[in-house]
Amino acid sequence: MPDTAPRGMAMINAFDPAAAPALSPRERAMVERRQRLLGPAYRLFYEHPVHLVRGDGAWLFDADGKRFLDCYNNVASLGHAHPRVVEAIARQAARINTHTRYLHDTVLDYAEALLATLPPALGHVMFTCTGSEANDLALRIARAHTGGEGIVVTSLAYHGVTASLAELSPSLGEGVPLGRHVATVSPPDAYRGGPDMPARFAADITRAFAGLARHGIRPCALLVDTMFTSDGVFPDPAGFLAEAAAAARAAGALFIADEVQPGFGRTGRMWGFERHGAEPDIVTMGKPMGNGHPLAGLAIRPELLERFGSRARYFNTFGGNPVSAAAGLAVLDVLRDEALPANAARVGAHLLAGLGALAARHAILGDIRGAGLSIGAELVRDRATKEPATAETARTVNALREGGVLISASGPAANILKIRPPLCLSTEQADLFLDTLDQALAAG
Amino acid sequence: MPDTAPRGMAMINAFDPAAAPALSPRERAMVERRQRLLGPAYRLFYEHPVHLVRGDGAWLFDADGKRFLDCYNNVASLGHAHPRVVEAIARQAARINTHTRYLHDTVLDYAEALLATLPPALGHVMFTCTGSEANDLALRIARAHTGGEGIVVTSLAYHGVTASLAELSPSLGEGVPLGRHVATVSPPDAYRGGPDMPARFAADITRAFAGLARHGIRPCALLVDTMFTSDGVFPDPAGFLAEAAAAARAAGALFIADEVQPGFGRTGRMWGFERHGAEPDIVTMGKPMGNGHPLAGLAIRPELLERFGSRARYFNTFGGNPVSAAAGLAVLDVLRDEALPANAARVGAHLLAGLGALAARHAILGDIRGAGLSIGAELVRDRATKEPATAETARTVNALREGGVLISASGPAANILKIRPPLCLSTEQADLFLDTLDQALAAG
Numbered sequence: 001m002p003d004t005a006p007r008g009m010a011m012i013n014a015f016d017p018a019a020a021p022a023l024s025p026r027e028r029a030m031v032e033r034r035q036r037l038l039g040p041a042y043r044l045f046y047e048h049p050v051h052l053v054r055g056d057g058a059w060l061f062d063a064d065g066k067r068f069l070d071c072y073n074n075v076a077s078l079g080h081a082h083p084r085v086v087e088a089i090a091r092q093a094a095r096i097n098t099h100t101r102y103l104h105d106t107v108l109d110y111a112e113a114l115l116a117t118l119p120p121a122l123g124h125v126m127f128t129c130t131g132s133e134a135n136d137l138a139l140r141i142a143r144a145h146t147g148g149e150g151i152v153v154t155s156l157a158y159h160g161v162t163a164s165l166a167e168l169s170p171s172l173g174e175g176v177p178l179g180r181h182v183a184t185v186s187p188p189d190a191y192r193g194g195p196d197m198p199a200r201f202a203a204d205i206t207r208a209f210a211g212l213a214r215h216g217i218r219p220c221a222l223l224v225d226t227m228f229t230s231d232g233v234f235p236d237p238a239g240f241l242a243e244a245a246a247a248a249r250a251a252g253a254l255f256i257a258d259e260v261q262p263g264f265g266r267t268g269r270m271w272g273f274e275r276h277g278a279e280p281d282i283v284t285m286g287k288p289m290g291n292g293h294p295l296a297g298l299a300i301r302p303e304l305l306e307r308f309g310s311r312a313r314y315f316n317t318f319g320g321n322p323v324s325a326a327a328g329l330a331v332l333d334v335l336r337d338e339a340l341p342a343n344a345a346r347v348g349a350h351l352l353a354g355l356g357a358l359a360a361r362h363a364i365l366g367d368i369r370g371a372g373l374s375i376g377a378e379l380v381r382d383r384a385t386k387e388p389a390t391a392e393t394a395r396t397v398n399a400l401r402e403g404g405v406l407i408s409a410s411g412p413a414a415n416i417l418k419i420r421p422p423l424c425l426s427t428e429q430a431d432l433f434l435d436t437l438d439q440a441l442a443a444g
Numbered sequence: 445m446p447d448t449a450p451r452g453m454a455m456i457n458a459f460d461p462a463a464a465p466a467l468s469p470r471e472r473a474m475v476e477r478r479q480r481l482l483g484p485a486y487r488l489f490y491e492h493p494v495h496l497v498r499g500d501g502a503w504l505f506d507a508d509g510k511r512f513l514d515c516y517n518n519v520a521s522l523g524h525a526h527p528r529v530v531e532a533i534a535r536q537a538a539r540i541n542t543h544t545r546y547l548h549d550t551v552l553d554y555a556e557a558l559l560a561t562l563p564p565a566l567g568h569v570m571f572t573c574t575g576s577e578a579n580d581l582a583l584r585i586a587r588a589h590t591g592g593e594g595i596v597v598t599s600l601a602y603h604g605v606t607a608s609l610a611e612l613s614p615s616l617g618e619g620v621p622l623g624r625h626v627a628t629v630s631p632p633d634a635y636r637g638g639p640d641m642p643a644r645f646a647a648d649i650t651r652a653f654a655g656l657a658r659h660g661i662r663p664c665a666l667l668v669d670t671m672f673t674s675d676g677v678f679p680d681p682a683g684f685l686a687e688a689a690a691a692a693r694a695a696g697a698l699f700i701a702d703e704v705q706p707g708f709g710r711t712g713r714m715w716g717f718e719r720h721g722a723e724p725d726i727v728t729m730g731k732p733m734g735n736g737h738p739l740a741g742l743a744i745r746p747e748l749l750e751r752f753g754s755r756a757r758y759f760n761t762f763g764g765n766p767v768s769a770a771a772g773l774a775v776l777d778v779l780r781d782e783a784l785p786a787n788a789a790r791v792g793a794h795l796l797a798g799l800g801a802l803a804a805r806h807a808i809l810g811d812i813r814g815a816g817l818s819i820g821a822e823l824v825r826d827r828a829t830k831e832p833a834t835a836e837t838a839r840t841v842n843a844l845r846e847g848g849v850l851i852s853a854s855g856p857a858a859n860i861l862k863i864r865p866p867l868c869l870s871t872e873q874a875d876l877f878l879d880t881l882d883q884a885l886a887a888g
Contacts, residue, residue, distance in 0.1 A: 309484025
């Protein structure tokens with residue numbers, strides 16, 4: 001395989017339960033209650049976990065009334081508790097909430113509106129409740145169509161938590177083994193990989209499918225987050241994804257664009273693959289799709305669904321129910337009426353410029369990159385060696401939290417600030433983020 | 445393997461698109477629009493699909509204002525559009541909807557209330573959005589704990605639609621292959637299997653795990669719906685499930701009770717396994733858990749989670765979010781305040797007695813069985829030979845639909861009426877069902 005698997009790693013920005021004694025009595029009691037009730041597999045964010053009770057736009061409020069600027073959560077993308085989505089959910093829930101084995105107009109209206117945002121070749125949509133279910137279904141369909149099993153993902157990819165997705169999500173760490181049918185490739189990292197990266201990324205994919213074939217594993221799909229979010233946010237140069245998709249297709253595999261994180265306007269365009277001029281065979285989507293309501297799904301070229309549809313029926317009890325469809329429609333309406341993709345592009349450009357200005361004063365900011373409001377800022381100890389500033393990144397994330405700004409980090413060395421505010425972020429809020437970051441970096 | 449796999453089968457009670465020309469222009473347009481937008485894997489119920497627009501208690505209303513008595517849907521178990529659940533969802537959605545990596549009280553209050561309904565040995569609960577995700581997670585945990593992969597299910601089981609569950613859900617048909625690590629056993633059918641069935645069911649499980657072991661596949665879990673709903677509804681004699689669980693444990697496997705369909709009061713008790721005195725290692729749950737809101741999860745003995753929790757973290761973006769938790773709490777409150785499990789027991793007994801009286805006049809009713817409001821009525825052409833009355837069952841289900849009552853069918857010969865009304869069904873509504881069934885059977 002052309003790539004080295006990432007080292008076993010704890011979760012980035014996780015609260016360490018050993019630090020519980022330093023918390024307030026109320027927080028400590030909540031942490032202990034969580035461990036007692038939810039068990040050992042759940043994690044909290046931050047050295048000092050956040051106890052949130054209310055949200056409004058990009059603002060979040062904790063139990064003491066302290067205000068936080070949300071620069072991280074990519075689910076409530078329209079802003080927290082957006083009234084139009086809340087109203088759509090409440091109205092439809094009060095009327096009826098059934099499933100797709102009865103006729104209902106709303107799921108069809110929603111399917112039509114959603115497909116209208118996608119390339120015309122993607123003619124069918126199927127609904128699930130979570131991004132995991134969407135990726136899991138996409139793989140079932142891709143296997144049925146190709147007759148192959150071989151999957152190529154990036155070396156720190158995250159695609160979901162079902163059994164079949166955990167085994168192709170290396171970011172879950174060494175405790176969760178990868179499948180034998182899974183090959184990883186280095187992410188398209190233009191900062192560390194250099195200017196020939198895009199061509200090399202495509203070549204790596206070709207080599208990965210060839211390696212699988214050498215083991216008798218036939219090609220199924222290239223599955224990538226189109227912003228490579230958990231790998232460390234790699235958007236540029238726009239266009240490289242089209243080459244990668246072509247490499248996958250040349251190997252006989254499908255190209256599945258995982259838009260669970262980049263989709264619905266985050267990159268300044270509706271879908272992350274649009275920047276690259278890449279045409280996916282299947283697009284999976286989730287997180288912001290219902291602005292918090294559990295709604296996800298996939299869009300697909302109809303001819304790829306024929307074999308699966310002739311052998312298997314598909315039913316998801318809650319997937320595409322009238323309430324979910326109403327929530328999804330409201331999200332599309334708000335994205336359009338409030339021009340949120342354009343706002344993401346505008347405020348994202350402002351943030352990138354502001355981060356660039358900070359980099360002129362803080363040498364630790366080794367690289368700034370992003371598209372729209374999906375931004376990575378890589379912290380290094382030395383701009384020449386690019387040595388990852390891992391501990392400093394953790395300190396910065398936690399200092400921002402104490403300063404009232406919520407973000408997290410990503411990447412194999414956990415040294416990349418992951419900045420993903422709601423799409424409604426204003427220029428003033430962006431400036432507040434930049435000022436708080438400036439102070440955090442100055443404090444070291 | 446001790447069982448013969450079921451024949452390849454189309455979905456029971458599915459609409460045949462070839463019959464679209466017989467529909468009204470509006471219905472035909474909706475069916476065509478569905479096929480165009482959602483593709484070939486989706487199915488509708490009934491020869492004449494139902495176009496529902498409103499629900500209230502056990503009543504459903506179609507676009508023409510026609511009223512249907514819902515005797516089938518096991519999701520809106522409290523009754524359709526229950527105002528207390530709608531209000532809980534609307535109120536919390538308007539306030540905040542985040543996730544389990546921040547502290548929040550509601551998910552903990554809900555976890556505590558839910559665990560209080562379960563045996564004390566089940567100390568941890570984990571939240572997902574769908575029953576599929578709950579079963580998928582249960583299997584990941586069971587594999588981590590046992591180190592084995594071997595799964596035993598019943599021969600027409602349904603446990604979900606993720607890749608790892610489809611391969612152990614034989615009810616999906618021959619187009620969806622079973623995994624090599626999956627063995628099936630005949631369901632505990634006291635009608636066709638005779639009085640020694642319970643002991644034989646346990647013996648079959650022992651033999652199935654032995655057969656897996658002979659192929660080098662170590663034991664992982666016995667996974668059963670505690671009412672065997674898709675196999676044909678097999679509740680009696682109460683107690684046999686404890687023997688089956690003991691057989692699984694003796695083989696070194698865990699016993700996972702799939703309560704996605706029987707749970708939350710349907711059988712007249714909170715959980716289906718209670719009738720049997722069986723103590724599961726893991727309980728999975730879903731469908732009625734949020735009365736339509738996408739909410740599911742599992743409860744587990746804490747010691748079984750240690751290995752998984754030490755190697756893998758678990759995060760489900762929407763699972764256990766504050767809105768889901770508020771919906772789940774409201775469901776538990778309504779179950780208690782409206783004494784719905786007791787109502788299910790009372791009205792279920794009334795239905796069983798009424799079906800028994802119908803059987804005295806309709807020889808086609810070969811067997812009546814159930815617990816609470818989970819009822820199966822098996823139609824046979826001859827009570828001596830027990831020849832399945834498959835075509836007659838389909839006619840009856842469709843005649844009931846035309847008569848304003850919604851049910852469906854199950855079992856390998858599709859000859860078992862599956863009757864699962866909301867738990868709020870009144871005696872008068874039960875009598876309306878019985879009268880409508882009487883007429884349908886009389887009409888042949």
